[in-house]
Amino acid sequence: MFIVENYSLAILLCFVTMVCWGSWANTTKLTSPSWRFELLYWDYGMGILITTLIIAFTLGSNGAAGRSFLADMHQASKSHIYSAILGGIVFNLANILLVAAIAIAGMSVAFPVGIGIALVLGVIVNYMDHPAGSPLLIFGGVALIVLAILLNARAYQKLQSNATEKISKKGLILSILSGCLMGLFYKYVAASMVNDFSNPEAEKLTPYTALVFFGIGVVLSSFIFNSVQMRKPFVGSPILFGAYFKGSFKDHLVGILGGAIWSIGMSLNIIASGKAGPAVSYGLGQGATVIAAIWGIYVWKEFDQAPQGTKRLLNFMLLLYIVGLSLLILSK
DSSP states (O other): OOOOOSHHHHHHHHHHHHHHHHHGGGGGGGSOTTOOHHHHHHHHHHHHHHHHHHHHHTTTTOSSSSOOHHHHHHHOOHHHHHHHHHHHHHHHHHHHHHHHHHHHHOHHHHIIIIIHHHHHHHHHHHHHHSOOSOHHHHHHHHHHHHHHHHHHHHHHHHHOTTTTSOOOHHHHHHHHHHHHHHTTHHHHHHHHBOSOTTSOOSSSBOHHHHHHHHHHHHHHHHHHHHHHHHHSOSSSOOOOGGGGGGSOHHHHHHHHHHHHHHHHHHHHHHHHHHHHOHHHHHHHHTTHHHHHHHIIIIISOTTTTOOTTHHHHHHHHHHHHHHHHHHHHHTO
């Protein structure tokens, strides 16, 4: 199987993760106006699983090092398989709650609360499980990235005409719950994996096998979480499952594409974690919030009509983000 042998390549893959995680949501702009996110989410989950299988049968099954995907799956213990599946379930619930929080409270509340908590909690939890790198540089970098996310939220708040209105308590609670879950899912996937990718221990999973079972967890749990969301949506009227089959080929394809983009980012991040360490890999990946902001600034032109001083705020946000990432990179 393909294994990352040097730190520079690991960091490069983490940067690709940031781009993927910060870009997949752009696909929602390509669907029909009537195609609700709850319907897109079925294809999104399938896109994640399909991509992990393709990667497992290619990168995960070729090369002299490690174990091939099928051989690894046959020797794996149930406890490690369940751990990877649990990671997919926890992520899926966190992701659905985050989208609901955005719909209710807006991006300026959901992202800094949800992703901010996820970033800090995720780095702490993963560093405790696999301490690697200078804690001073790691947590210093995380602090700067969180500050950048807060500035990004403030910029979005300036765009909203209702920014002075009272923040939705429901949206805030959903953001907190999402952040806590999002900060924990990665550790379950990491716990299922071998410590040495090139010389894998018995019963544990290689990163490629862990990713497939993670994808299975996402798809299986969608039959519970997304079904409930369709019947009792946080925003809007209930949707019948039959509506899914009325979507166009393009709508379904876009959903799968969104899942594939996110899954490529996740896969590269997990592969890189063997060299960079889970804390650094996860921390860099969750900087995707600012990548999403860059899309909004330079591609979708969301801030062209922003009040005076907003562009200065965004430039400072990007500077903090760059410095924070640099500290994470230098931590090893």
